Amino acid sequence: MTTLEPDCARCVGLCCVALPFRPSSGFSFAKDAGEPCRHLDAAYRCSIHxxxxxxxxxxxxxxxCFGAGQQVSQVVYAGRxxxxxxxxxxxxxSVFSVVQRLHEMLVLLDQAGVLAPGPEVSQLRRRVEARTSGDPAFILDTDLDRLAALVGELLRGVSRSVRGDGPSYAGHDLVGQDLRATDLARADLRSALLVAxxxxETVLxxxxxxxxxxxxxxxSGADLSTALFVTQPQLNAxxxxxxxxxxxxxxxxxSWPAAG
Structure with missing residues (x-):
């Protein structure tokens, strides 16, 4: 089965080269797609990690990257x-970009499979995973929009079955708001802006x-143990x-404080 956790030691620094970024709260300088980050060393490691x-x-x-780095480096390109x-x-x-999106879909489908196991989830998961290996042309021919739509519809169905008639804040602008007194149990916060x-201590x-x-x-102190479709980048941010x-x-x- 495809590994969905990053293993940077088995990658060739793909995210440090393939992705563009611009000066913002998340980056201190600009870099174009395909341009190696100035902090990437000869051994494909970040010198300021x-x-x-x-x-x-x-x-x-x-x-x-959800493990896309080592998948592309070691499986698709056989260590090149x-x-x-x-x-x-x-x-x-380009292959890395496609596989990263596919791996994110797999992460979410794995969560869906735990919440609502059944043939629909497993069949779609196999269909997505099948596009993560093979020759580069095969991967680049993947219809990502179609797969994303199928995965999105399945996840919506699973969410409804688990949450029932919970309140919806989907897409709401909740930037900077104090939500500690808001009952968010079974709520739909899909694509909500929860920046800051x-x-x-909320129970999600x-x-x-x-x-x-x-x-x-x-x-801090929040309980996300049963929250739906949380991914690692959300926690990292x-x-x-x-x-x-x-x-x-x-x-x-x-970056989170350890137990004192």
Whole structure:
């Protein structure tokens, strides 16, 4: 089965080259797609990995490839590097972009399979996973929009079956709001803007957080153990502490304070 957790030691720094970024709260300088980050060393490692946030590169901390890096590096390209490619890695970077999206779909489908096991979820998962290997042309021919639509519709159905008639804040602008007194159990917060929202000690019981923007949201002491469709980048971008309860399978970000 495809591994969906990043293993940077088995990658050739694809995210550090393939992705563009611009100066913002997450990056301290600009870089074009296909241009190696100035901090990428000869061994495909980040030379400032231990001090990314302090160096103004918090966007790198939040980013997650869902294991696409090693899948492309080791499986699709059999250990070859973009540095050895005649096109400078352009094809490899495009493949990486596709596989990253497919792996994110797989992460969400795995969550759906736990919540509502059945043939529909497993069949769609096999269909998505089948596009993550093979030759580059096969992967690049993937109809991502079609697969994303199918996955999205399935996840909506699972969410409705689990949440019932919970309140909907889908797509709402909740930036900076104090939500500690708001009952968010079974709520639909899909694609809600929760940037810098105060969610301390809230109980997000069966709360759908698919695509919610949790940048700088305070999750200290919050219980997300049964929250729906939370992904690692959302947690990486938020603030939490040792008392924050995470959904199964997700990692506590290194930037969060440890138990004192």
């Amino acid at each position: 231990a001090t990314l946030r302090e160096s103004g590169m918090g966007g790198c901390v939040s980013y997650e 590097s973009w540095r050895d490619c005649a096109d400078g890695g352009a094809e490899m970077f 929202a105060d969610l301390r 019981d069966r709360t759908d957080l698919l695509g919610a923007d949790l940048r700088d949201a305070d999750l 938020a603030h939490g502490d040792a008392a924050t309860v995470l959904p199964p399978g997700l990692r506590r970000p290194h």
